[in-house]
Amino acid sequence: MKRMATETSDHHLIAEFKAGSMEAMEKIVERYENQVFTFGLRMCGHVQDAEDIVQETFLNAFRYLDRFREETKLRNWLFKIATRACLRKRRKKKCEPDREISLETFSHKNGSHARYEIPDWSDDPSDNVLRSELKQAIDAAVLSLPTKYRLVFNLRDLEDFNTEETAEILGITSQSVKTRLHRARVFLREKISNHYEERSVQ
Amino acid sequence: MKEDCKKYFERISEYLDGELDDEICREIEAHLKECPECRECLDSLKRTIELCKEAGKETIPSDIHERLRSNLREILNRNLK
Secondary structure, X not given: OHHHHHHHHHHHHHHHHHOOOHHHHHHHHHHHHHHHHHHHHHHHOOHHHHHHHHHHHHHHHHXXXXXXXXXXXXXXXXXXXXXXXXXXXXXXXXXXXXXOOOXXXXXXXXXXXOOOOOOOOOOOHHHHHHHHHHHHHHHHHHHOOXXXXXXXXXXXXXXXXXXXXXXXXXXXXXXHHHHHHHHHHHHHHHHHHHHHHHHHHO | OOHHHHHHHOOHHHHHOOOOOHHHHHHHHHHXXXXXXXXXXXXXXXXXXXXXXXXXXXXXXXXXXXXXHHHHHHHHHHHHO
């Protein structure tokens, strides 16, 4: 119900912006800037890049609003634009081609089931130092995911898009979304667990 | 990892996301009852996702929030003229 109300109100704001209202533009930005910024930061790892991505996303969205189809959700459309902005940023930096993640590496660790120590996220303020250190390790692990896996992981697990929406945003099949998501999660579990184990040894 | 475990391991994310049909869910649940290693595998994957979700929360810094508005206003106003 709430989602439906947001969509109605998004379409209303778009109509107001098309009629020349800058206040409507600001209301749209207010609603989605945090999410797009977070996505940019988790894709690129730098605040400056995330700022460029959030600005490019909204600029392109408002410039090409005529291409926005009424039946689409504004949030999904914005993330489609943001994804392209992230990929352009990556190409400019001449990154290496995407690596593949193989499940074999993880399912046959030492020829048996592996044990994974995954810490809990503490909400206790006195754990601030620990939490900040853990956050750094998790951020680094997410950034070390090859781009095509990172995109899927961020959209599915952090932005809560469903499989079909993620497939639509990325222009890939639902099956590819599922495969990449599983591999990304397994990869992250390994990285986080390794970090935690090394830390416990120190 | 046993062949059965490997087969279910490949679908464990879909199981967590509620994307499998009832029959395969029942198969996985029956396997989980018998296999402590796969239960541990499922649990650690679930905790990884929860941890990443918690750590992934960010807020746009106030200076970027302000700059974004003023840049958008300026550029869009120019375009609209």
